[in-house]
Structure formats: structure tokens, C-alpha cells
Amino acid sequence: MSTIIEKAQELKQTLANSEEFATLRSLHGQINADEVAKRMLDNFRKLQLELQQKQMQGVQITQEEAEQAQKQFELVQQHELISKLMEAEQNLSTIIGDVNKIITEPLEEIYGNPEQ
Template identity: 40%
Template structure:
């Protein structure tokens, strides 16, 4: 019998060795090595986390918070280090979505068979 957790650990190792992850790691290092990029990136992430927490708690976002998030997002788009990292994150996110579709396929097929 196949141990699903062993397979998941193998997948984790494969993700760590993937080109997508390696690129993210390299670009994240570039962001952290540049003091201006790091400061901007940390501020952007803090703003994002604060807004997500407020939304999850059902709190209304203030106009100034939304404006601050938009300003921060515009600033990071002008930073080549962060821009590269964000592009790499999108590629990694796409890879994970693709993997999720593969993982969920047996369950989707099961429900399709039972709904016919």
C-alpha cells in the first residue's frame, strides 16, 4: 500500500529542487541583500497581513488603509528586485495550483461517477 505522506514528502523535496522555487529563493535573497528593497518589501507584506487579518475578522477596511496598500503596491512595482520576486511567486503559485488539480483529480472523478 502506498504511504501518501511519503509521497507528499517526496513532492516537497521536488518542489524545493524545482526551477520555480530556486528562482524564488535567489530573487528573495536579492531583495534581502538590498536595504531599500528589503524595507519596501517588509512594509508591503506588513500592510498586506494587516488588511488580510482585518478582512478575516470581518472588520471594515478604512479608505486610508486601502490607499496605503495601493501606494505600497505601486512603489514595489518600481523596484526591480521585488518585481522579479513577485513574478517568481506567480510562477510558483501557478505550479501549486496545477499540482492541486492533479491531487484533487481522484475526488473529482469519484463525484462525477456517482452523479451520473
């Protein structure tokens, strides 16, 4: 078991030293230094979280809320730094998803692929 944990620690360090993570960290720092960008992103994420919580509670999102979220998304996408941050987040999320898929392959051999 300790070998698995050691490999996970190595993977953590590899991720932390990756170009993708460095880009994300840099963009995050730039946004935190830009008061307007930070406020825009914080407001968007707050709205996003509120809507997710409603969905998890089984509450139907209104058309107005959906439109408001879409407008906020379009607004933040127009901000160059925020757009780059979201792209960097997506890139890193894809990498983590790929890693997860790779490390769970042995379990799929036993239990099958739940996506099928």
C-alpha cells in the same frame, strides 16, 4: 498510505530542485541583502497582513487604507528585484495550485467539483 507519503516527499524534493524554486530563493536572498528593498517589501507585507486580518475579522477597510495599500503596491512593483520576486512567487503559486488540482481530482470524482 506510505506510498502516497513517499510520492509527496518525491514531489517536495522535485519542487525544491526546480528552476522556479531556485529563482525564488535567489531573488529572496538578493532582497535580504538589499536593505532598502527588504524594508520596502517588509512594510508592504505588514500592511497587506494587517488589511487581511481586518477583513477576516469582518472590519471594513477604509478608502484611505485601500489607497495606501494600492500606493505601496505600486511602489514595490517599481523596484526591479521586488517585482521579480513577486512574479516568481506567483509562478510558484500557480504550479502549486495546479498540483493541488491534479491530486484532488480523485476526490472530485466522488464529491464533485466545489467550484461548479
